[in-house]
Amino acid sequence: MRSCSRLVRNPQHASFAKRGKRLVCNQAVSASAPPLHQSSSSSSAPSDGKTLRRLILLRHADSDQTSGVRDHDRTISETGRRQASQVAQLLKDKGWTPDLVLASNSKRTKQTLDEMCEVIEELGVVDAHYYGSLYTVAALDGQTREHICDCLLEVIDDVRNKVVMCVGHNKGWEEAASQFSGTAVKLKTASAALLQCYSASWKDVLQESAQWQLVEVLVPAV
Incomplete structure (x- = not known):
């Protein structure tokens, strides 16, 4: 696998704290890159000036179950590499190219993005933020949507960011997709829920x- 050397990243863990039962972001590991040009949606913008905002919730690709390797360090399998390439092609064909990425800092999450960079070249220069807390919160009941929103509000820009991709783990990712959409969503490995909403700001659309x-x-398909 050829690593996408331009993918903006930092391998350090983001810190997080617990307040009662709620995880709180303290820091995102990030670096900035020039915003991408995003083609306009075929949907017409509403007359009140609200903007179409898109959210991609992507589960990481299939990973190896190697004995003795801790869960955080599991690597993606050959099947996972093919899955990541295929879902990247599907996103590219539909014009859903992310201009901001938030992701768990697990190894399999980062490798999923590496494989996607081989298909979506522009993905290699987007602003990417890796949170250790996005790895942790996905295992907890009913907290992932709120935590994704908290993390997004720390870094998102109303003008530059129109298509945001969040990459992580079940069970949290299925729960979050279901809560955002109000319908039951199942996410197999490397599956992506495509969500959209018109709003005046990201703050408005990330309200509960x-x-x-x-x-x-x-x-x-694999």
Whole structure:
């Protein structure tokens, strides 16, 4: 596998703290890159000036179950590499090219993104943030949506960011996709829930009361 050398990243763990039962972001590991040009949606913008905002919730690709390797350090399998390439091609074909990435800092999450860079060249220069807390919170009941929103609000820009991709783990990713859309969503490995909503700002659309439209769930053929 050829690593995408331009992918903006830092391997250090982001810190997090618990307040009661809620995880709170303290720091995102990040670096900035020039914003991408994103082609306009075929949907017409509403007359009130609200902007179409898109959210991709992607589960990491299939990973190896190697004995003696801790869960955080598991690597993606050959099947996972093919899955990541396929879902990247599906996103590219649909014009859903991310201009901001938030991800768990697990090894299999980073390798999933490396494989996707081979297909979506622009993905290699987006602003990417890796959170240790996104790895941790996905295992907890019902907290992932709120934590994703908290992390996004730390770094997102209303003007530059129109298509955001969050990459992580079940069970949290299925729960979050279901809560955002108000419908049950199943995410197999390397599957992506495509969500969209018109709003005046990301702050508005990331409120708990906001209802997103589930456009499609992309599932690799392998």
